[in-house]
Amino acid sequence: MLISQLGERGLIERLRRRIRTDSSVLVGSGDDCAVLRFDRKNYQLFTCDMLVEGVDFTRGDNPYLVGRKAIAVQASDIASCGGIPKHCVVAVGAPPRTAVRVLDRLLEGMLEITKRFKINLVGGDFSRANKLVIDVAMLGVVEKKNLVLRNGAGIGDIILVTGSLGGSIKGKHLKFTPRVKEARSLVESFKINAMIDISDGLMADLSQILKRSKVGAKIYEERIPLSREAGGISDALFSGEDFELLFTASRSQAGRILKRFPGKIRAIGEIVGRKHGLRLIGKKLSEKRISPLGGFDHFR
Amino acid sequence: MLISQLGERGLIERLRRRIRTDSSVLVGSGDDCAVLRFDRKNYQLFTCDMLVEGVDFTRGDNPYLVGRKAIAVQASDIASCGGIPKHCVVAVGAPPRTAVRVLDRLLEGMLEITKRFKINLVGGDFSRANKLVIDVAMLGVVEKKNLVLRNGAGIGDIILVTGSLGGSIKGKHLKFTPRVKEARSLVESFKINAMIDISDGLMADLSQILKRSKVGAKIYEERIPLSREAGGISDALFSGEDFELLFTASRSQAGRILKRFPGKIRAIGEIVGRKHGLRLIGKKLSEKRISPLGGFDHFR
Numbered sequence: 001m002l003i004s005q006l007g008e009r010g011l012i013e014r015l016r017r018r019i020r021t022d023s024s025v026l027v028g029s030g031d032d033c034a035v036l037r038f039d040r041k042n043y044q045l046f047t048c049d050m051l052v053e054g055v056d057f058t059r060g061d062n063p064y065l066v067g068r069k070a071i072a073v074q075a076s077d078i079a080s081c082g083g084i085p086k087h088c089v090v091a092v093g094a095p096p097r098t099a100v101r102v103l104d105r106l107l108e109g110m111l112e113i114t115k116r117f118k119i120n121l122v123g124g125d126f127s128r129a130n131k132l133v134i135d136v137a138m139l140g141v142v143e144k145k146n147l148v149l150r151n152g153a154g155i156g157d158i159i160l161v162t163g164s165l166g167g168s169i170k171g172k173h174l175k176f177t178p179r180v181k182e183a184r185s186l187v188e189s190f191k192i193n194a195m196i197d198i199s200d201g202l203m204a205d206l207s208q209i210l211k212r213s214k215v216g217a218k219i220y221e222e223r224i225p226l227s228r229e230a231g232g233i234s235d236a237l238f239s240g241e242d243f244e245l246l247f248t249a250s251r252s253q254a255g256r257i258l259k260r261f262p263g264k265i266r267a268i269g270e271i272v273g274r275k276h277g278l279r280l281i282g283k284k285l286s287e288k289r290i291s292p293l294g295g296f297d298h299f300r
Numbered sequence: 301m302l303i304s305q306l307g308e309r310g311l312i313e314r315l316r317r318r319i320r321t322d323s324s325v326l327v328g329s330g331d332d333c334a335v336l337r338f339d340r341k342n343y344q345l346f347t348c349d350m351l352v353e354g355v356d357f358t359r360g361d362n363p364y365l366v367g368r369k370a371i372a373v374q375a376s377d378i379a380s381c382g383g384i385p386k387h388c389v390v391a392v393g394a395p396p397r398t399a400v401r402v403l404d405r406l407l408e409g410m411l412e413i414t415k416r417f418k419i420n421l422v423g424g425d426f427s428r429a430n431k432l433v434i435d436v437a438m439l440g441v442v443e444k445k446n447l448v449l450r451n452g453a454g455i456g457d458i459i460l461v462t463g464s465l466g467g468s469i470k471g472k473h474l475k476f477t478p479r480v481k482e483a484r485s486l487v488e489s490f491k492i493n494a495m496i497d498i499s500d501g502l503m504a505d506l507s508q509i510l511k512r513s514k515v516g517a518k519i520y521e522e523r524i525p526l527s528r529e530a531g532g533i534s535d536a537l538f539s540g541e542d543f544e545l546l547f548t549a550s551r552s553q554a555g556r557i558l559k560r561f562p563g564k565i566r567a568i569g570e571i572v573g574r575k576h577g578l579r580l581i582g583k584k585l586s587e588k589r590i591s592p593l594g595g596f597d598h599f600r
Contacts, residue, residue: 121329
């Protein structure tokens with residue numbers, strides 16, 4: 001069997017089953033970050049992601065924006081667990097005939113995000129490779145009481161999203177601002193039950209919350225905030241790399257959140273029993289059941 | 301200018317100069333690991349490394365051994381700071397037509413080392429790539445009093461090395477055991493002044509210690525422990541990936557160390573003033589000055 005047949009998520013599930021961790025690990029693979037014991041009040045968050053030329057960016061993309069994205073993606077993962085990004089290490093693979101100027105620009109883009117969010121870039125490694133590959137591993141910290149995972153959504157919860165969705169491929173995927181401040185405001189002032197960042201597409205990432213929380217969801221098509229760049233509703237539902245926060249909270253908490261962030265956070269649906277699966281409610285109240293595995297898969 | 305002209309170390313120096321970190325970072329880039337504040341008694345160590353098909357391993361290499369190496373290289377970096385490896389995350393880039401069996405074997409090799417050294421594999425990420433790329437980021441912990449860096453070598457120190465050197469390309473580079481236990485015995489029972497693992501070659505890595513410690517060294521050719529696979533003395537001096545520990549200690553400490561590890565650790569030279577540079581003393585006491593930048597460079 002080839003990994004293209006098993007798919008990215010199938011592969012992760014297959015490998016996860018074989019891994020054991022000790023009691024210092026609260027959450028291993030399967031969430032946006034690993035959650036590790038740290039001190040009396042805080043957990044440490046640990047995550048990594050690889051960006052590959054030809055997949056996550058193209059040779060023609062501005063290296064400044066590629067570097068920026070490499071760091072921003074990781075900060076977004078830390079944010080979606082409610083945490084504060086702290087330190088990162090960067091490994092870069094590059095062809096020997098790469099201009100030094102390209103790596104200078106790559107670093108400058110990285111530093112835009114590390115400076116803005118006070119993240120320490122504490123180490124790096126260079127390798128020869130035939131295409132540009134950038135891997136960033138990031139550490140963050142989150143107060144125990146503020147940790148949010150994918151598995152806490154409960155029936156009756158309202159489903160909310162920051163910003164607007166769709167059309168990210170036209171540029172936002174390289175220029176987005178990780179929702180660190182928004183996530184921190186949310187976990188500090190409200191009770192957030194489950195959260196994820198939208199990297200594989202709204203429906204695919206919502207499916208992750210549903211699967212881990214063992215619940216279903218109804219999403220109202222007309223409530224979904226479309227970005228100006230979105231090609232249409234299916235673009236907002238299924239295309240990836242919006243890097244907005246998707247989260248759930250009780251009805252009363254959701255009401256307070258919407259009042260606090262008018263126009264910036266929207267309610268798009270509600271959590272229902274698992275047996276309902278994931279349903280999209282159209283404008284004329286038509287219901288459509290969505291395959292839970294829609295969305296971007298690296299190997300399909 | 302191309303990165304092949306600047307070289308790997310030139311590139312690292314260039315980028316290092318532009319990076320600022322806050323007071324939670326004791327050591328940023330420039331040592332085997334970053335050293336971060338952790339708790340009253342311990343520092344946290346953080347490091348990452350990328351292995352690329354065609355550079356660090358070939359398509360014909362057993363994926364089990366490649367996975368094993370990816371983790372072992374990181375454990376070796378933690379060990380060379382005197383620390384205990386604790387947690388790691390793994391990012392893998394692979395062509396979609398890779399057999400699932402290859403990734404299974406890769407994971408099995410990783411788990412050999414994580415189990416042996418009780419390291420938690422806490423997360424991962426898969427990407428599409430046109431060649432196999434594996435990046436591992438690892439966290440470790442070291443008691444403040446046991447931290448060893450590259451910059452502590454003093455004039456009069458004896459230079460010691462574990463195991464034997466050279467010919468690693470014939471197989472050891474894929475099968476070596478990271479010197480975690482040896483490093484821990486050393487830092488727990490003795491005063492080690494500077495330490496590094498030999499990844500780029502004895503002379504290149506020793507040059508790193510000399511540069512950071514602002515000292516010189518004399519190495520006695522006939523003292524260098526040659527492995528059976530070594531093609532000759534220059535192989536032991538300049539070829540990389542032995543992953544043995546290279547370290548310095550005072551003369552009296554070195555005497556005690558050699559008594560404790562007979563045949564396993566050897567004295568190969570001594571630290572002298574910076575003005576002497578790095579000198580190789582031949583069998584007939586001929587002296588040869590070594591260019592400090594010998595050894596493997598990813599971009600040259």
